[in-house]
Amino acid sequence: MVHYDNHPKHFVAVDCVILGYDKGELCVLLYPRGFEPSKGAWSLMGGFVQEGESSDDAAGRVLKQTTGLDSIFMQQVETFANPDRETEARVISIAYFALVRMDEHDKACVREHGAHWWPISDLPEVVFDHREMVRKAVVKLQQEAGYRLIGKELLADRFTLLQLRKLYEAIFMREFDPGNFRKKIMSLDILERLNEKDSSESKKGAYYYKCKNSIEEKGLDRIVKSEFIY
Amino acid sequence: MVHYDNHPKHFVAVDCVILGYDKGELCVLLYPRGFEPSKGAWSLMGGFVQEGESSDDAAGRVLKQTTGLDSIFMQQVETFANPDRETEARVISIAYFALVRMDEHDKACVREHGAHWWPISDLPEVVFDHREMVRKAVVKLQQEAGYRLIGKELLADRFTLLQLRKLYEAIFMREFDPGNFRKKIMSLDILERLNEKDSSESKKGAYYYKCKNSIEEKGLDRIVKSEFIY
């Protein structure tokens, strides 16, 4: 591990799989690549890791630049380091994924970058190995959502159980029994029922819930134990 | 993503958490750092990612150099990219873990590097963030071993169910009921009973088993569903 100078240096980038949820669909934020090669293909939001900057910081910076959002749930997915994964130069890329509320991000900011939300189930052609990054990010999201309650991160402050269930159905790409889903979530004792109802989605009206800010999310048992197929 | 030249380049290394199993203990291969800083502390086996070499290749190369082993189960753990994680220079490190059979590796090769096997449960002082790398690698191993049968990778070609159970107890740091463990494993229908017995560990003698080379390891259900505590 001595002789550092004998060894090559590399460009190191982060690519962010920014995931949002809207109208029953899980979406990812892409921007159009405006130059060759692969002009016209879409790309994840990315940036280079700078001197004195950790990759976590770099990912946060990219997220901030493109959505205006700060202190968002982010997690490392995997590092892609094939020497020929990009065509112009060798770039080693650390993929991250982030969960944002699609109604809360800075739309001007996104528009300025020409970015666009694409449904996970119907992605356009993307650049390099970015499709694989998205795939791996979704698998990570599934693992994450299977162990602890996502929802805070992708829904508004308050939400109905229908909305939460639809979110989980979008994440796991399968349907959940309404009754059983309700009981499972309730048994975790992490939601607090508000006194307001939402009548837009049903005649009877469903109570809003919010996450107990109470605490610690420690050691929940599994929410979904299914296999991952995506 | 243009203007590559405006961006800094970094040293990129791989660090291998080489795990083995011997006499009921999960062990990791470390070698003593022979120079300051942190002289006397132990270090994971590592190396720099070269031009035209993927990080997977680099990890394989390091493993080959230090154990003489080839085509071994390896998996990326996580990338460590804090700017100050090493003291001499900034090095971004991609951590890998590997599973090797402690009786099969090239002992001369290991000795030549001054390397030594340390039990996971009682590590010496290690350099930089290597302890965290080991921790994360073990968590990954637990996840892996919970979904599919490790054993091929860490035990000899043939093994008794006692040996397999002891291995799982070492990985998960808890005990398994002998009867239940046997039934669980058998229900997976992936082991083939040989006609030889091992009498060294019991009076009655236990049949040797080996993994059905049959095939595909597809979609096993969970072997261990417990939470991860390490």
Place this chain on the structure above:
DNA sequence: ACAAAAGTGTTGCGGCTACACCCATGA
């Protein structure tokens, strides 16, 4: 009256846990 979602209850199955029990054999 009907549809549609909210919300609750019930039942059955499958897997896991805990533990009892016989077997074989070396010391």
Place this chain on the structure above:
DNA sequence: TCATGGGTGTAGCCGCAACACTTTTGT
């Protein structure tokens, strides 16, 4: 004969899936 692990069986528990059923209210 006794201790030890091999190997099998069983009973209880718990969680989940499937689905029935009641409630509420807008149209």
